[in-house]
Amino acid sequence: MSDILALTAADAAEEIAMGRLSAEELFAAYRSRALADRDAGEAGLNCFTWVAESTPAPAPARPLAGVPLAVKDLFCTEGVPSQAGSRILEGYLPPYTATVVRSLADAGAPLLAKTNQDEFAMGSSTENSAYGPVRNPWDRGRVPGGSSGGSAAAVAAGLAPWALGTDTGGSIRQPAALCGIVGLKPTYGSVSRYGMIAFASSLDQAGPITRNVRDAALLLAHMVGHDPCDATSIQFPERVTLPHAERLDGIKLGVPAELSQDGIAPGVQRAFASALARAEELGAERHDVALPHAPHALSAYYVLAPAECSSNLARYDGVRYGMRAQDAEDLLSMYTRTRHDGFGPEVKRRVMLGTYALSSGYYDAYYGRAQRVRTKIAEDFRAAFEQVDFILTPTAPTIAFLLGEKTGDPLAMYLNDYCTVPMSLAGVPAISIPCGLSDGLPVGLQIAGPAFSENRLLEAAHALEMAFEFDGAPARV
């Protein structure tokens, strides 16, 4: 792999700013690798659904200096296909660009490619894409995780310097863990959702997927901010800064039994335990904390997210854009056939589940209850953060599983989100960093903090990252 492609995004930006590297050269190099992966078909990773057709003019003196960015396909990009991994949006060209993509482009991170993903962000393996599964660069017979699998695989394989993903129940963190890289889900509301093709509105958040913590901080710094086009967006209370910490002295780390024992694969448990030991060596204090409602988080999530998605996906009706079933004799069959043909099985399941949970007679038992469970989970986190600075868990219960291993069992697939969903429900920020290997495959450590604690979270993650010295080289293409 060429030198310039080995540079982290932050380092590449520095090199370009110093005049030691040409932004155009960097972009062209990445572009040709992306095209190579796309053209490799089955032999490639299938990370990309679209690659930039040309190299953009350099962006003089912008903070991100022209370091190219891979963007998950569900971000609307004007004039560029934005399909959200679905057949129903095949070839759809939005007339506008998502706020966060625009902000990053303005900051000097031009669009390199759109990445493959689980359809409408529903999935934990990227096997639900209408455009074929993505393969894990660590082992091409395995999944990269999902739903931001294309972004994660691309970054891990060195096919993109950094990428944007979205996280609803773990869709940034879990693929980051399975691919041995860094993924951050920010505090809900910190990053604009305008232009993000919606899955579950009260949970979706855009976040960075990067090679290291410093790159994540750099990207995040240019993503956060109030957007008048998004009523749920908030002004981030401080500037996001680049982390430097190498120690954790005085930091209290909480480990919830509910999320670190049952259902976690032994290899992951071992890696997690050794990560905790390392943290203590860095001066951190380990505490046990309780998140009593965490075991119910997955259940609540699989009511709330499908409910919101069933409503968000109602607009895919064949009237104004996207696929429309041909030869429908009347309006009703136009609707039902379009959605039957255009949605994949997982999306159909969740639309059905969500419709059911909201329907007359069932609202209180399902949606109403799940909203209340959510309140308790948020309370659990607030209480825990009164005792500790951060909460640590394994990011995912297992290492990357085989392609096809869990596709026959939706429930088994849902369990991949077990450790990440509680943070999504509470709206608190969480980062996954690679902490070791199990059977030669990466294990992710999740660190969660209170709302708007991203700066301190990144510092703690940085210190741990330095200590872990995780080598991501085996994945590089």
Place this chain on the structure above:
Amino acid sequence: MIGRDEVLHVARLARLELGEDEIEPMARELSAVLDHVAKIAELDLSGVPPTSHVVEVTGALRADEPRPCLEREVVLSQAPAVSDEGFLVPSPQA
């Protein structure tokens, strides 16, 4: 356990066609998930208010000032069927 009739009713609400061979598997899969999520019925949640917005923000109103609209040709450019400057659809109740 969600039965066939209920599946068809929900599919109708969701405007999702289900082939004859898809109904049973859907019923089974939904039932499995519903059995799992039914766990939340165990909890005592009396007096607990629901959370619609996890970060408490209010206000967020927009000034009543017009901004440029999309050009019609752009609006209609992605439409599956167009007629007379509008989106053509089969009539309701046709």
Place this chain on the structure above:
Amino acid sequence: MSEPSPGAAPVAGGAIVAGVAAERSCEREWEAVIGLEIHVQLATATKMFCSCALSFGEPPNTHTCPVCLGLPGSLPVANARAVHFGLMIGLALGSELAPRSIFHRKNYFYPDLSKGYQISQYDEPLCRGGRLGEVRIHRVHLEEDAAKLIHVGASGRIHGSDASIVDFNRGGTPLAEIVTEPDLRTPEQAGEWLRLLRSTLRALGVSDVNMEEGSLRCDANISLRRACSEQLGVKTELKNMNSFRFIERGIRAEIERQREILQGGGEVVQETLHFDPDSHAITSLRSKEEAHDYRYFPEPDLVPVATDGAMLQAARESMSELPAERVERLHREYGLSAESARMLAFRGELGDYFEAALAAGCEPPPPAQALANWLTGETLARLGEGEDPGDSRVRPAALAELVGLVSAKRVSVGAARQVLDRLVSDGGDAAAIIEAEGLGAIEGGDALEAIVAAAIEANADAAQRVREGNAKAIGPIVGYVMRETKGRADGTEVARLINAALGA
């Protein structure tokens, strides 16, 4: 206990009999119970959840954006002015304004609904309760309007055509939905109340409230019950009545339809009905299978509306005097009849003209009621009933002056009518016109007495009959005097003079 007096038993018996008779009669009578659901298009500059300018008949699909088109990834943001207008409506209706209200999604599929759901309000609306006139308000909430569906095909109606075209210009227009309690009892009462609501909303300036243009829409919920019953009968919802006349007709027709069913021992089915104003036919708009399950849940893309002190203050400051208050004040301050007060209050432009006329300080001053009568009667008859006198050549001061002169008998009613004609066509001052055209009243005095004498002489037969006690015979004699004086004499004075001369 003493024996009841002989009179008591028949009275008691009579009362019992009367009571039974009354009971039977109220059991036989049907009472209509009517509630209204009104949608008001708000006169904001932009749509409810996006910054598209509102469209008034522009070419299709030229007033849209990713938000109101429901494009993937778009998000709504609520219009501050629409909320402001909503609060003003709540204040005008005496409602309780919720300190915190939220938006809900109402989910259903229809081509005119771009997102597959309408953003509305459900159980936490902007305003609750209130009253306007005799009708209690249930709630007021904000929501977005649907787009327009234009049917193509032979008949142009929904049934029987092949295709439709959707125009999203209207989609997303802000609406305030006002729901009343079922306090109305007759179609006329409903029409009258709706007029009061309309003039109130117009005075607020929150909407054009024009039924023909669609900025005011009204559906009615109608049920029947026995006149003495407290319970409500099965109600139907009647839609598609887009004028005041149609509303009254439609409600009347539906009451009749339900009465016939119930008289015949049948049951009214709860359904949504469509009124055809030409044929008066009432047809079912939506069959029972299509009964919607809207699956309401709180809109996750919007945050709650927190109505704070500043917003309430701003709403209050934007309120002018409302019709109901003005009726009261006009009656109180000027001693106007209830009918005059209502007319001047319901049509703000008339009330404004009236008060401007009084404020002109003319001498002699016009009596308030007389001025009101001249304005709403003679003046509007000449201008056109629906016209705004403020737009005419008749200045308020001129009308006030004229009425003052009439009351002071300085000009006769007949002559004053001629003066008014002149004011309408040319403007100017009443006194100047009277002077210029010699229309001043002929007061009593030699000249008039001479004419009276001549009139009596010319109508000797009539004069004789009057002397003999036939008061009505005076007509031709009065007529003679009026002709001679070109209407400038005061009719009453002339009659008095004639009678005096005839010793009658």
